[in-house]
Structure formats: C-alpha cells, structure tokens
Amino acid sequence: MPKKRKSRGRRKGGKGKEDLVQCDMCGALVPRSKAIKITRPVSVVDPQLARELRSKGAIIPVYRVTKYLCVKCAIHRGIVKIRSEEERKKKTPLR
Ligand SMILES: [Zn+2]
Numbered sequence: 484m485p486k487k488r489k490s491r492g493r494r495k496g497g498k499g500k501e502d503l504v505q506c507d508m509c510g511a512l513v514p515r516s517k518a519i520k521i522t523r524p525v526s527v528v529d530p531q532l533a534r535e536l537r538s539k540g541a542i543i544p545v546y547r548v549t550k551y552l553c554v555k556c557a558i559h560r561g562i563v564k565i566r567s568e569e570e571r572k573k574k575t576p577l578r
Pocket residue numbers: 506507508509510511552553554555556557
C-alpha cells in the first residue's frame with residue numbers, strides 16, 4: 484500500500500498501542516505520538532506592564548505551558564503547515 488508519510492504521521496514505530504492525550508483546543512483524543520506538542524512561555528503580566536516593571540528591576544516569572552493539539556487544530560491555527568509531496572520527504576527535527 485502506498486504511504487503518504489514514511490512514519491504514517493506518527494512517531495510510534497512498531498511498538499503497538501500507546502496512550503491517548505486530549506487535544507487542548509477541541510478535546511479530541513489522539514495518540515500521544517501523533518499529537519503536536521507545543522511549549523510556550525506564558526507571562527501572567529501584560530507585556531507592556533512587564534517591560535516597565537523589568538526596567539525598574541523587578542523579576543517577573545515566566546511560566547512554560549505545554550499543550551497537546553490534534554493535527555486538525557494545529558493545521559487550523561497555523562502551527563504546522565500542509566507540505567507538498569517533495570517537502571514531506573525532507574527530515575524535520577522532532578517536535
Ligand atoms: Zn483538536
């Protein structure tokens with residue numbers, strides 16, 4: 484059977500079943516290796532105010548928030564893009 488992707492869109496390999504994670508946008512259950520994991524720094528303070536406070540020497544904590552997204556939501560929000568057949572063959576760093 485012809486394959487669209489060598490990895491079949493996952494990082495599972497031949498290991499069988501794996502845990503499901505919930506998409507943080509739509510709530511869909513997706514396999515952990517298929518889900519798109521994004522970690523972003525999130526500040527509790529408004530950016531403009533944070534800049535002012537930092538110039539005055541205050542230390543503002545920055546939290547890192549990790550989210551799991553299903554492929555549909557990641558495409559919709561532009562986190563991953565649709566790639567052409569040739570581009571899909573190129574190796575990408577692990578997300
Ligand atoms: Zn989703």
